[in-house]
Amino acid sequence: MTVSDTGLDHTAPSLPHRPPPSAPHHGTAERGARWITAGAVAVGVLNYGYALVLTRLLDVRAFSVFAAGQRVVLAAASVALVALPWVLAQALARAGSEAERGGAIRFTAALGLVSGLVAAGVVALIAGQFAGPATTLMLALATLLMYVTTTTLGWLQGTERLRTLACITVGEAALKFAAGVLLVAVVGLSDTGAVAALGICVLPLVVCWPYRAHAARTVRRPRTRVHRDLGRRVRGIAAVQAMVALVASVDVVLVALLPVADADAASYQASAMLGRVPLFLAGAISTAFFPALSRRGDTNSLTASAVRMYLVIALPVSAVCATVPSAVIGVLFPAEYARMSALLAFAAVSGCAVGALNLAATFSQAVDDFRCVRTQAVGLVLCVAAPLLGWQAGGIIGLAAGSVCGTVPAAALLVGRQMRRRGIGFLARPALLEPLLITAVLIAVRPAPLIWLAVATLAGVRTAARFLGHRGTPPADPNARPAKAAAPHPTAPDGDAARVLRDALWTGTPPPATDDTLRRALTLARRNQVEGHLARAYPEQLADTLAAAESATRDFRDNLAEATDRLRAHGVPAVLIKGDPAGVYTYDNFDLVVPAAQWQDAQQALSGWAVRRETYWLERSTKVLLRPPRGPAAHLHSAVSWFGVPVISADRLLAQAAPDPSCGCLLPEEAAALRIWLAHALFQNLTLNLSELLALRPLLRPDVIARARRHAAREGWQSGFLAALGVATAAVERLDDGDAVPLPVTLPVPVSLRAGAEHARHLAGRGAGRTAAREAALRLPLVVTKTLRGGRS
Structure with a gap:
């Protein structure tokens, strides 16, 4: 590939041997949703049966007190039943070690006890306005027990043991039914016995508490930071869920507080119980x-x-x-x-x-x-x-x-x-x-x-x-359609070759393949810039390709180390973008971003190393190619830009970059790396090949996406970022699910055009009128050229 063809070239990431634990699977979520929803239906039947029986066992005043008290407990506990277990579930889903999991469980258990005491006090204050002392005490105790046992819910949800979770919730409802009827009909405790069953029913959660996982030892050093992050998410989820609970319960609490006739209040409470069925169904699907x-x-x-x-x-x-x-x-x-x-x-x-x-x-x-x-x-x-x-x-x-x-x-x-x-x-x-x-x-x-x-x-x-x-x-x-509906390239190999490439590189489980199938898979791998990875998966059948890839990788690491050493000796920091020093490298150049003010100094620092200097006329002010006697050349950039239009400034990139000990250069932080990969697809290639999807896969995490989105908004291409993110995410999910995905994945033409217009407006608003005009003038010719060439780089 030539400079005029690609603009900004890149290197492929190191290839994981198996899908990361962060990869979602629609089937797991949907099967879990069916189990949880079936459990919710069973719980609903038992709960409404319980309420129906109580309408016969209690007078309307006692039933109104029970209904209002249950609603107050559920309103208070709904925060616990989501905020604490969901934060734990999220921490378990994102955790990278048993130590992190054990620390998250301990943190949630301690927080559940403390917040349960606070919530019990609040419930007692509210319930005291409409219930007697004994009933108020039972409501407070039930609230505390629900908070304490939320750790079990979060552990089951985070480990996606959703069938077990569904069975336990059904068992809770059955126990509440039996205990409540016994306390009301046999013991004669009226509304006090009815609400006492709310606390008794959580006993199955005590039996299933994650004792072993709780005992896992944690690493001392990151504990404060991890707990601070968990605490922030607890506060955020609690605030959001508290608002949901208040919206769901404010009317029935008003009915209990307003001067409403007992029969009307009871009718409203019973109607609200039936009408809120969709809320519990939504909660099951959300879980x-x-x-x-x-x-x-x-x-x-x-x-x-x-x-x-x-x-x-x-x-x-x-x-x-x-x-x-x-x-x-x-x-x-x-x-x-x-x-x-x-x-x-x-x-x-x-x-x-x-x-x-x-x-x-x-x-x-x-x-x-x-x-x-x-x-x-x-x-x-x-x-x-x-x-x-x-x-x-x-x-x-x-x-x-x-x-x-x-x-x-x-x-x-x-x-x-x-x-x-x-x-x-x-x-x-x-x-x-x-x-x-x-x-x-x-x-x-x-x-x-x-x-x-x-x-x-x-x-x-x-x-x-x-x-x-x-x-x-x-x-x-519109964001996800391109990845789902993109047509195969005219020269796309057959399904067997595509399956071999997907299984070998995406899941890390290379299937047996004939030499003919591997030859076709290698053709597809070269189009997706992963031929070195495929050769590593089949070292005997692709021995020549593997030897060439390993030689190119050694040259890349040597040249990268020498170039960064020379730059560092001249006081010029450099960030390696779209590259992984630990990965397989089969390209003829690598990209380094240096401060714009030191761009000439960087060229001078490498003058004794390079034997030839080249520029492309559209990018002569922002990029230069320096070729050494052997191995890949160095692309020096004064910003992350395409065709002379900067998208990410070097100063912003350098401010958050971290050094890589293996080569001495700086590497962009994750949010910056995500923006660079997506911007390259959006502003340059109009495609996402397999090497890019492999690099994007571990970056598609909520925290990384949120940071990247904020930066993209400041850089003036937020809509384009979201559109490209949707295409990438849809392609990654299909590959995770084992679906056939035409590679490279093509971005839709309107997405690139809109992104160019959005970025041009941003540049014009910042006073960079000439750059904005350049962006607007080049966008359509670029899109037409890439489309006519089939989106290939």
Whole structure:
């Protein structure tokens, strides 16, 4: 490849022998979602059965106290049931050693005890306003026990033992049912016995506590930093989840505090329990998807799969709940609950909205986006004000309508934030026709309870079948579509060769291959700049290629060390970009970025080493190629730029670079490396080959993505960064799942054009009008040239 062909050349990273533990798998998340959701359904049946039995065992006043108390406990515990276990699950998903895992478990256990004591005190203060001393004490103890046992939940979730987690949660609900009925009906403890069961039911979590994992020894040196990071995430997730809990419970707490008739309050509480089913379904799906989302971060294909799973089950459930006939309510509930017939429709809409809000909050928590609390705070204000205004205008019915007017905008605000950050693709393509048809039929047959029961049963069976058979096909996401739908290159080798290359390099398990298949795989490997890696996987069959690759790698390391030694002797720092000193290197140049003010000094420092100096006319002011007598040449850059248009300044790159002990040069930090790889694909090659995907794979972590995104926004190409990130992430996920991916992966033409326009506007706004004009003038010819040449470098 020539200078005029490629502009900025690069080196491939070292090849991992197996997929990193951070690689998500849609199948694991979706299977886990089915188990957790099935468990949630079973828990819901047991919980609603428990509530239904209590409506018969308790008078309306005692039931209202029990319902309000349970809601307060769940509101307080929902923070614990997400913040603490989810932080532990995230830490376990991202941990690189047993020591890190053990430290995270101990930290979560200690924090659970301390925060449980605080939460128990808060619950006691609130419950004291509507419950007696004994009931208040039981509510406080139940809250403390729920906090203490959250470590087990996080450990099971983080290790993705989701089937075990589902079984334990079902066991909790069954134990609560049995204990509560025994304490109320046999012992005669009324509402005090009913709420005491909330604490008794967590005993299975004590049995399954991760004692062995807790005993793992931790490394002393990074403990403070690790705990500080865990504490930051606990605070962030707790704040986000607290807002979700407040939105979900504010109306039922208001009902308990306002001067509402006992029968109306009980009807509202029971309606809210039924209407909040989508919230628990969303929580189940969030629990299953959270570890995978935490490992990979901003992935539209994963979020779209979660959204589709939620809509498949939540919309029909809400439709059934909203249309329950009065005769059915009369059979299930005592006469005092007659107002439920008018309240259930509002509760169903509100519950569906709160479930959507919960799912959107999960997406933010997975990528450590805790600033969404501000948006949630606005929604919470609406959820408090609207029910109060509704109560003033129309009593209990007005309060229910006000709850809808608060929760729906609150959910819309958070979903809108996700759309602005991710694009419309994260929503998938919601299949609304079938739920709307089910709703229309249920409304039509509502006057005939038996027919309604038959239709509702069929709708439930149909929904269960769709949910259990769901497969996470990625949505029509403009970011992800290129990787999923890119056409193979005209000279692409056959499937056997592609499979050999994928298995040998991506999974580290080279399959047996004939010489003919390897020859075709080697052709594909050269197009993807990984021929040295393939030769290492088949050292006997590709002995000549391996010998050439090892010779080129030795020359690269020698030349890199000599060049950086000379630069360092002249006081010029240099950052090696798109290269790995420990990797296989088969290219004829490497790239070093030096400070713009020292660019001439750097050339002078290498004048005795290079025998030839070359420049490309479009980049003569920002790049020079210095060729030594033997081995790869050195590309000196005054910035990370393409065709003379700087994207990442050398000063910013140098400020965060770290020295590499093996060669003496500096290497960019992870967020900078991620931006460089994606910018090269976006502004230069319009493709991502396998060597680049291998380099990107370990960088696709939420913390790295968040830092890189912030820097890309300051550099004026945030939208282009997100688009290229979507293409790269989709390709990595497909390779992780074992799918066939045409390589190199092609970026769509509009993405590159929009990125060029976005960056040009940024440069013009910064006063770099000539550079902006250069960017705008060169973008279209570059795209046309690359497209006509098939995107090849």
